[in-house]
């Protein structure tokens with residue numbers, strides 16, 4: 001099967017891809033990502049015959065994806081000359097969903113093996129560059145044009161990095177560009193600590209390496225960085241409006257547990 005060569009954290013791409021593909025089967029999807037379904041069919045030829053059950057707990061991830069898309073669209077509408085750094089892109093089809101104008105230069109970065117798989121599943125396009133590198137080896141930044149506004153998107157990536165690496169990444173991006181928006185998601189400290197017991201992460205032999213109870217405070221890492229806002233995930237109105245009834249009930253129950261509603265925080269900064 002294509003993708004069998006992925007190891008550890010790289011395998012988490014399949015979790016989020018499946019969530020997006022199943023969303024696309026809903027009568028009124030949250031994201032409506034046809035590319036995710038197409039990629040799932042290529043990766044798993046039996047995808048259409050599989051029984052996935054009616055519960056869709058992965059929809060919280062789809063809400064996260066939609067939030068990042070909405071924030072990116074609004075930044076690009078105001079900054080049509082921007083450079084986009086989509087870090088830890090996995091197999092996400094954001095560049096195709098957003099379809100930015102030719103004035104935007106878009107960079108998708110992930111480990112080389114993930115990028116190779118991406119190239120087999122998703123088509124090339126103009127003003128779009130793939131970078132196969134660890135995000136923590138910051139030499140990739142030398143390949144990005146400077147002097148333009150930057151949009152940095154890191155969806156489902158930051159928890160897999162150490163706090164030291166997140167800090168180096170954020171401060172290096174702010175130092176490299178005149179202005180921009182940085183959007184990502186983090187997990188709470190309890191979720192970071194407990195992640196070594198999470199069955200889905202154990203299955204892929206990975207875990208989280210950082211967590212923040214107050215992600216807004218990360219703005220203190222750089223004098224030019226300013227916290228903007230946070231979007232809901234596990235209790236988001238779109239999830240409660242569009243998820244199947246049994247999934248909504250599960251989230252309502254889960255959200256009664258302390259710390260659950262804010263176990264993942266989707267946050268936006270500007271500079």
Ligand SMILES: C[S@@+](CC[C@H](N)C(=O)[O-])C[C@H]1O[C@@H](n2cnc3c(N)ncnc32)[C@H](O)[C@@H]1O
Nearest residue numbers: 010012016088089090092110111134135155156
């Ligand atoms: C949970 S997946 C999210 C993928 C994608 N952002 C999405 O939302 O569909 C995490 C991704 O981060 C990538 N990743 C983790 N650590 C990385 C690193 N140090 N450098 C580059 N990519 C990394 C993994 O390979 C994987 O593609």
